[in-house]
Amino acid sequence: MKKHNTMESQDRINPFFTKHYPTPHETAPFDKIQLEDFEPAVMEGIKQDETFIQSIIDNPEAPTFDNTIAVTSPDDLLERTTKVMFNLLSAETNDELDTLAQKLSPVLTEHANNIMFNRRYFERVKAVYDMYEQQSADAGSTEQPRELTPEERTLLTKSYEGFIRAGVALDEPKQARLREINTELSMRTLMFSQNNLKETNNFTLHITDEADLSGLTETARDQAAQAAHDNGLDGWLFTLHAPSYGPFMTYSDRRELRRQMYMAKNTICTHDNEYNCYELVRSIVNLRQEKAQMLGYDTYADYVLRERMASNTTNVYKLLDDLLEAYLPTARQEMADIEAVARQLEGDDFVLQPWDFSYYSHKLQVQRYNLDSEMLRPYLELSRVKKGVFGLATRLYGITFVENKDIPVYHPDVTAYDVLDRDGSFLAVLYTDFHPRASKQGGAWMTSYKDQWIEKAPQRPPVEGCSATTETGADTQLQTMSTAGGPQGAWINSRPHVSLVMNFTKPTASKPALLTLGEVETFLHEFGHALHGIFANTRFSALSGTSVYWDFVELPSQLMENFAIEPEFLHTFAFHYQTGDPLPDELIERIQKSRNFNVAYGCIRQVSFGLLDMGYYTLREPLATDIPSFEQQAWSRAQLFPTVPGTCMSVQFSHIMAGGYAAGYYSYKWAEVLDADAFSVFQAEGIFNQATAQRFRDCILSRGGTEHPMTLYRRFRGGEPTIDALLRRNGIKPKS
Numbered sequence: 001m002k003k004h005n006t007m008e009s010q011d012r013i014n015p016f017f018t019k020h021y022p023t024p025h026e027t028a029p030f031d032k033i034q035l036e037d038f039e040p041a042v043m044e045g046i047k048q049d050e051t052f053i054q055s056i057i058d059n060p061e062a063p064t065f066d067n068t069i070a071v072t073s074p075d076d077l078l079e080r081t082t083k084v085m086f087n088l089l090s091a092e093t094n095d096e097l098d099t100l101a102q103k104l105s106p107v108l109t110e111h112a113n114n115i116m117f118n119r120r121y122f123e124r125v126k127a128v129y130d131m132y133e134q135q136s137a138d139a140g141s142t143e144q145p146r147e148l149t150p151e152e153r154t155l156l157t158k159s160y161e162g163f164i165r166a167g168v169a170l171d172e173p174k175q176a177r178l179r180e181i182n183t184e185l186s187m188r189t190l191m192f193s194q195n196n197l198k199e200t201n202n203f204t205l206h207i208t209d210e211a212d213l214s215g216l217t218e219t220a221r222d223q224a225a226q227a228a229h230d231n232g233l234d235g236w237l238f239t240l241h242a243p244s245y246g247p248f249m250t251y252s253d254r255r256e257l258r259r260q261m262y263m264a265k266n267t268i269c270t271h272d273n274e275y276n277c278y279e280l281v282r283s284i285v286n287l288r289q290e291k292a293q294m295l296g297y298d299t300y301a302d303y304v305l306r307e308r309m310a311s312n313t314t315n316v317y318k319l320l321d322d323l324l325e326a327y328l329p330t331a332r333q334e335m336a337d338i339e340a341v342a343r344q345l346e347g348d349d350f351v352l353q354p355w356d357f358s359y360y361s362h363k364l365q366v367q368r369y370n371l372d373s374e375m376l377r378p379y380l381e382l383s384r385v386k387k388g389v390f391g392l393a394t395r396l397y398g399i400t401f402v403e404n405k406d407i408p409v410y411h412p413d414v415t416a417y418d419v420l421d422r423d424g425s426f427l428a429v430l431y432t433d434f435h436p437r438a439s440k441q442g443g444a445w446m447t448s449y450k451d452q453w454i455e456k457a458p459q460r461p462p463v464e465g466c467s468a469t470t471e472t473g474a475d476t477q478l479q480t481m482s483t484a485g486g487p488q489g490a491w492i493n494s495r496p497h498v499s500l501v502m503n504f505t506k507p508t509a510s511k512p513a514l515l516t517l518g519e520v521e522t523f524l525h526e527f528g529h530a531l532h533g534i535f536a537n538t539r540f541s542a543l544s545g546t547s548v549y550w551d552f553v554e555l556p557s558q559l560m561e562n563f564a565i566e567p568e569f570l571h572t573f574a575f576h577y578q579t580g581d582p583l584p585d586e587l588i589e590r591i592q593k594s595r596n597f598n599v600a601y602g603c604i605r606q607v608s609f610g611l612l613d614m615g616y617y618t619l620r621e622p623l624a625t626d627i628p629s630f631e632q633q634a635w636s637r638a639q640l641f642p643t644v645p646g647t648c649m650s651v652q653f654s655h656i657m658a659g660g661y662a663a664g665y666y667s668y669k670w671a672e673v674l675d676a677d678a679f680s681v682f683q684a685e686g687i688f689n690q691a692t693a694q695r696f697r698d699c700i701l702s703r704g705g706t707e708h709p710m711t712l713y714r715r716f717r718g719g720e721p722t723i724d725a726l727l728r729r730n731g732i733k734p735k736s
Contacts (some may be wrong), residue, residue, distance in 0.1 A: 001033050001088060001097075001410060016041035016081045024406050025429050027416070027497055028084050028449050031408040035096055038085050042104055045078025046111045053121055063124040063131075065148060069156050070540070072455075082108065083449050090193075090441045091433060091501050092410050098194050102187065109186040113179045116166035129160040151706040155540050158705075165303070167295055174294055181291050188284050189658040193441065195275040196652050199268045200240045201438050202275075205248075205261060208235040215253030217374045220244075222508040240265050241436040242443075243505040243519075249358040250373075262355035266647035277651035278627045284657050286622045301617040304663035309551045309670065309709055313618055316666045320614070322723065323607050323669060324638060326732050330600035335640050338364055354641045361598060369594040373516045375587065381577040382434065382504065382513035385520055388573025389527050392563060396693035398422030399534070401430065413437070419534055428452075428534040429497040434513070436503040443503065443654075444522050446529035446557075450497040452536035452544045496545060498533040500526050512577060517591065521564045528560035529553075537702040544704045550664045552709035554671030555678065556701060562679040565591050566687060596731040601640065603730070606669055608638035612649065613656045613665035627651065674713065676729050677721035 015021070015032040023029050052073045059067055089101050115121070131145050132153070148156065167178045206228070207213060213221055213236060223244060224236035231237055238244050238261065245265060252258050269277035285300075292303035301313050310316050339352040342360040352360065366372055390401045400420045407416035413435050419428040431449075436442070502522060507513045515523075529546060532553075536545035546553050563569045567588050574583035615634025616623070623630065628648050632639075655661035678696070685692045699716035714720060727733035 001030060001035065001092065014041060016077060016084075017044070019075050019077070023408060024404055025418075025426070025495070025497070026450075027407050027429055028080075028410075029408055030084075030410040033084065035100065038081060038100060039104065041077060041081040042085075042108070045081055046107070048073065048075055048077055049111065049115070053115060053118065056124065057118070057120045059124075063127040064145065065128055065132075065152060065156060068124045068128050069159050070152070072453075078111075080450075087447050087449060087499065088410060090445070090447075091499075092437075092439050093197075094439060101190060105186045105190050106183045109183045110179065113166075113182055116163055117168055117175050117179075119168060122163045122168045125159050125163060129156055132156060151539055151543060154706055155543060158542065161307075165295065165306075170294065178291065178294060181287050181294075185284065185287050185291075188280050188287070192277055192280050192284065192658040193654060195269050195277055195280070196654055196658075197441055199271075199275045199652075200442060203240055203264045204231075205238040205257065205264075206233060206235060207238070207257075212254055212257060213252075215251045217247060217251055219374065219377060219505065219511070219514060220247040220251060222511060223247075223506060226506070226508045240268070240442075242503050243436060246358075246516075249355065250362050252359070255356070255359075258355040258359060259353070263644075263646070266354075266644070266649070269651040270646065270648050277657075278648075281627050281650050281657060282623050285616045285619065288617065288662065289619055289622065298620055299618045301614060301663040304617070307549065308664065308667075309549050310666065313614065316610075316614060319666060319670060319673075320607050320610050323603060326727060327600040327603040327607075327730075328638075330732065331604040331640060334598050334601045341367065352641075354644060357641075365594060365597055369590045369597070371587075371590045371594050373518070376517050376574075376583070376591075377514040378576050378578065379574040379583040380515040380517065380520055382507075382515055384573045384575060384577075385515055385523060386432070388569065389520075389523055391572050392560075392569060393527070393531065395688055396690065397531075397535075397697055398690070399427060404429075411437075426495060428495050430530060430534065431497070431499040433499065433501045434504045435506045440501070440503065441654075444526050445501050446498065446526045446533065446546070447501065448496055448498050448533055448545065450494075451541040451547075452496040452533070452538065453494050453541040454537070454539045455492040455494065493537070496533050496536055498530050498545075500530055502526060514577065517564065521561050524560040524564055525557045528557035531560070532556045532701050532704075535697050535701040536704055538704045538706050543706050546704075548705040549709050550660060551667035551670040552674070552713075554667055555674045555713075558668075558671050558675035559678055559696075562675070562682075563687070565595055568688065599730045600732070603669070604638050604640060608635040609649075609653070609655075610666040610669065611635045611638055612653070613661065613663060616650075616656070617663035673723050673726050674721050676726035678713075678717065679729075680725045681717060 014037045015029045016037055020026055021029050056068060056071060061067055085097075085101065085104075089097060132148065135144055167175055170178065207224070213224075216224075221236060224238050227239065227244070228235050228237040238248050240261075245261060248261055249258055252261075269275050288300040292298075292300040295303060297303040297306075299313070301316075305312050305316065310319070335352075338357065338360050339350075341364045342352050342356060343350045345360075345363070362372070393399050393401075399422065401417040402420060404416050404418045407429065409416055409431065411433065414431055414433045417430045417432070418426060419430050421427045429450075433440075500523075502519075504519050504523075505513055505515055533545040538544045541547075565588070567585065570583055570588055575581065576583075612631060612635045615630070625633075627650050628643075631648060631650050632643050650657070656663075656665055661667065679687075682689065682692055696716055700712050703712050710720065724733065728735050
């Protein structure tokens, strides 16, 4: 995003007002966009939306699917603008953009409320919905509306239920209160994210005595020295960002400094300052509860799970309980083993604390497997890893990635690629943004600047194995449209612009970016999400790519993680950055043997987060307990360490407070069951089998949310998943 230029602003045109950007593939013109462009584009976009919706309402023709549900706006100014604004808010923000987002967030929420509470608009949608419900009841009637494809039927149902779930049926006083709730939630969740980023950036550990670096690896020292230099300091600077925090907690011999880092990380947003999030958590939870109950649900979880594979809280708790029963004994043994190592080194009276876990866990891993993540770093240089991950997609799906330097980017760290299909045709734009900075949120994510959609139907044969009848996927749906009253003639497939944002180890003055195996797994995970977007092939953008049930969205990402320890994959890119020697097979064997090291601990940790999430969102009464006490009670069954006074997870749990995982954190474990089951198919048919990969692309990746996810999964798998593959993969259950 360009800085404001007073001299230039007199004659310049707001780039958002140009519908077809003069850039490759009409990508966002980041080199032209200024902060001052967002507000006028948002306000004009709202006006255009209102005019478009009014044209649907005022249409004198009887409501039909084509003139009410499928009709699209002649311009998508508001979406184009807000996608850029909110993506930059996460990846490249500043105080001015934060302030602008706080100003525009309630305006956008009010606009959304105005749409979803518009009864005249809803009546047209309802008329179409009722028409097809009646069609199902009167199947023998001679006067029938045209038959809808499965994708069209899904969009119709989603459109109708979207109004109902938004509150269109409520009376005016309740709608007025719901407007207030929605606005308050938009502001509070935004503030939650901003507070967490600012608190994370506020802490640094500045070391000037080299003796305090004892135990730390050369990579960690180099990174810290570079950070200190970048901030005009001598010595070494450590932060709470993952590439700095993780290695420090794993390798530092200074227990007191580990404790300081741990307490800083785990007390984010608990301090008596403007960034404290205790009351934000309470208000977010209570507002969501009030909203759900106003809409006729007992709890917010009941409201959310109505549109999830899990369906209800009983199924979620069954999954969490099953995992607790299966993994907790092993997790406790893992803890005992780590404490035993600590006592061997420190004495029999040593009491393991949370800030000791990574440190002594690492020592046990070295004892058992002679394996250390630092052994792998020299073989995992980022540019080679990137080629390896891209090459994996080429091997599985035939797609290629070509850097396009003509595509504008929002930061020098960002690289843009043209993604080409097997036949050389253009599939998507992919942005990659790998390294942490103060202007970027922590973590890793995939997002999009433009979704995929198809404006007209192609004439083409169905995909073998996935389109045998009119009740199957997108290819048959699009084919059916051309003969069932839908759009006729040639089709235009508008391709997506996808972005990967991560926080990986940075290069230093003396070394390139050398990753851990965990960072490679994160890359594969987010890349799986990217493939879901890249391969999108649906008619409607609302059902495109990752627009699927939230407990299904992690399947493509977690499936890709399975390749991280496959020798044949590692051999394609894992070469020593200095000597060029390949990663030794003997080291790969040790990686594979250690695959399930602390796997039960990791599972129980995820279950604890799921229990905390469900604890908040299954409340039937307003949350009155203080947040730390509630947290301790909610996840007590899965806690392996005693609670450390002063720490609190809830106030930094962005997934369930500010992200899309409220009443949905269980999704990671739900999808893990799916990914283990799905990868067992690859293992049985060949992990690089292109036919298997193509089936996964055709049956799942390209279909988005066009049908129920279990329908899509059964079409790929030939049956429903079981937990057995996960238990076998994790060594909890013997392999058959």
